[in-house]
Amino acid sequence: MFTLESLVANASLRLKVLLPGPEGAMDEPVAWVHNTELPDPSAYVRERELVLTNGLWAGQVSAARFVAGVRRARAAGIVFGLRAETPVTPPDLVDACRDAGLPLLEIAPEVPFTAISQAVSALYADQRRESLAGTVRRGDALATAISRGAGVSGVLAVLRRDHDLPLAVVDRMGRTLAAAGTELDDAQARTVAAGLARRPPALELDLGGVTAALFLVGAVGDVDAALVCLRPLSTLGAAEREALEQAGRFLSLEVAKQQAVQAIEMRFAGELLDMVLSGGTRAGEVAGRLRAFGVDPSEPLAVCALTFTDPHPATPPGPVGGRGEVASTGLAGEQGPVASTGLAEAVGDFFGGAGIPAVVIGGTHDVVVVFAWRDADSELPPLAQRLLAAVERRFPGRRAVAGLGGVAPYAARLRQPLLHAREACRVLRRSRTGPVVRSFAELGTHRLLLGLVDQETLHGFAHDLLTPLRDHDARRGGDLERTLRAFLDHDGHWADTAAALHVHVNTLRNRLTKVADLTGRDVGRTEDRVDMFLALAIDAMD
Template identity: 25%
Template sequence: MTSDSALPHLTVRQLLEVPRFRLRLVAGQDGLDRPVRWAHSTELLDPGPYLHGHEIVLTVGASLRDAGACAAFAGSVKAGRASAIGYGVGDVTDAVPDELRGACDRVGLPLLEVPPEVPFLGFTEWFAERLASVGDERHEREETGRLLRMVRDGLASAEALRPRIDDAGLDPESLLVIAMDGPVEEELPGVLGLDDHAALLVTNDAHAWTEPAGVGSPGPLEHLPVSLAESLSALDTARRTGGVVHAADLATFQALLGRLDRDQLAPFTEQIARPLSEYDAAHGTRLVETLRTFLDMGGAVGATSRALFLHPNTLRHRMSRIESLTGRDPMRFEDRVALAIAVWAGR
């Protein structure tokens, strides 16, 4: 059987809407959003040990002779993590027993009336057909995911995707890739591929998925390898920060720093940020604030002095103190970059 994670979400509410079964809800309305993955027919009074979870348990009520039996049956089905009971009328009784209705309402378990002309075998056949369909769809998505990875890595031409793009009705002159965490159950506007790390959607719609997601830049079909790489990098950032990260968001100082891990930032924290903050704490100075303002002002002494209400010579004295503590001269561009990274990491 296909794993639960591979299945699109089906609820009791949606099962009620399947035309061929003509089911009717008679109790347990609070549980309509429970997932259903399979059907299990039984006349055992205690079927719980034989259930795997998320089934609709089908019965004609041969063992449900009184209120105690109905309560025991409903309790066992609930304990087995099944999602609903389907009671077939017309065999043992012409209607669903009131005692079973009451028991299901008490435990919050949906109870569905199954018409006499609907065989229980029809449920298992329908779920089996559905599983086969889902398996075929997942296989196609996995194949597409492998092809997309090969395109990104230069092992296949983007032209290999043209038949899929044409079948999806996409404009090949304005394609982009959205990378997101899988599995993806919704129908989305484009070509969807799955791999070990992400779900990849080739689409014309940059807003086809909500957060977290990484969105590559749009372009013609031959631009697709670039958009693929951008979308996966953007997804890495989105996983850390939340939201939707676009390709344009990657080409910023903050985005670059956001892709550094704690070990990579540690030297800037230990060699620069910590000595400055400890000096401020010990001497009541404001070196960190001064440096942050200096960086915000683009390294301009005059603008920083005015922002902090300092004489330029006082500012230069603080800059000298920062250099003596960190070994980085705020007036040199390369050292100023290191100081900026330390300030960012310290935040």
């Protein structure tokens, strides 16, 4: 756009300012010029257009009526063209413009209105050329920043050379990948992630009293992140929007590049499990693969397996933007339903932040992490608790569990800790309650055995045994199931069980006799008592 001041500065137009209008009006942007002699041009003049007129309407309406129409159209001002019949601008027009607060300019008779149109066209052409040149320069700078590995931060730095805007890049996992001119807190970042999860994604959000515009960043059609500008969309100029949209496209290239790297690392890390589990000749490759991820294979190595216990719709994996440090932290890619929730990324971020060299591998049912460990074995459970706390902060409302497999003295001894960690994790995953961190050694033998049996068969067994008790309790308002649980919890001690239930021992005997009648299992027989114990244990599993 141009301004009235820029037109006046063009000496060839020979414009004279009769009324500058309100303060700053001469410097306000003007949309275009409009030549009219209509008595009421308000229906045809667009907002912020400059009205050019010779006053041929004067025989039909007063100057005040004409100016009122121009004012209703919210025009930028009036240029009155002098001619032989009107060698000076009519005083009533001057008075009407003064009363309306409208800028009024005068153009000499020798200068046609087309000269103004041509000057405006030239201004627009110059501005367009300058804008295109700026876009090309900025594109070159963005491409250079990305090619040199500057990543997301480099893109923001290029943007802020031309536009002093508060900017941040947030991925759909709620992580701030980079920021410039502002800082987002965790709550604001989570709000952005929630906005990206909408369908369609949000383009403007309230971040705790601050309105922010979102420019979407994606790779291969998905929305992976947002370039966040802490300004409302309505306050951003055309040049600013164009720059932000251009930066968003370059950020998409960065995300695509990082996702390609992550895909390679996913396969590279995933092969590590095969090497460890297969043994034989491939076991010799384990040490080299660990070194590639910055993990010393000659040092003690711990293994932990994690997963979510609750069913939850898988959310798309977060972007990899700004993850050039993957090799040093040992974060590998993700695959499968569990990995697609972003659990592997959360685990990788935890170990990277703790400065612990690690390899994180996302699988179909769990996420396995192999990491350097020089502390005592007793310190592993507290570490796992801190890890789960970090995961829960990333995924509020989700229940995660961790199985510990112990510590291998060096890489060649990793197979057993790996198997133990995954088995402990599998057992914990099937439990709706109870501890969230357990080592293989801490799990009861019966839990490990149950984990090896087909789940449909197990639940069928538990259902058949417990249903008669539950039906009886539902019909009679009884406590047979609760009584059985209490008896087994108290290791079959009659007096202790009766005291815990606040009933007489004879009442307890009558209830357990009824249990035997309904189930065909007598709590006095070890074999039957084991069946009842297992049925209740299975019932507590998913």
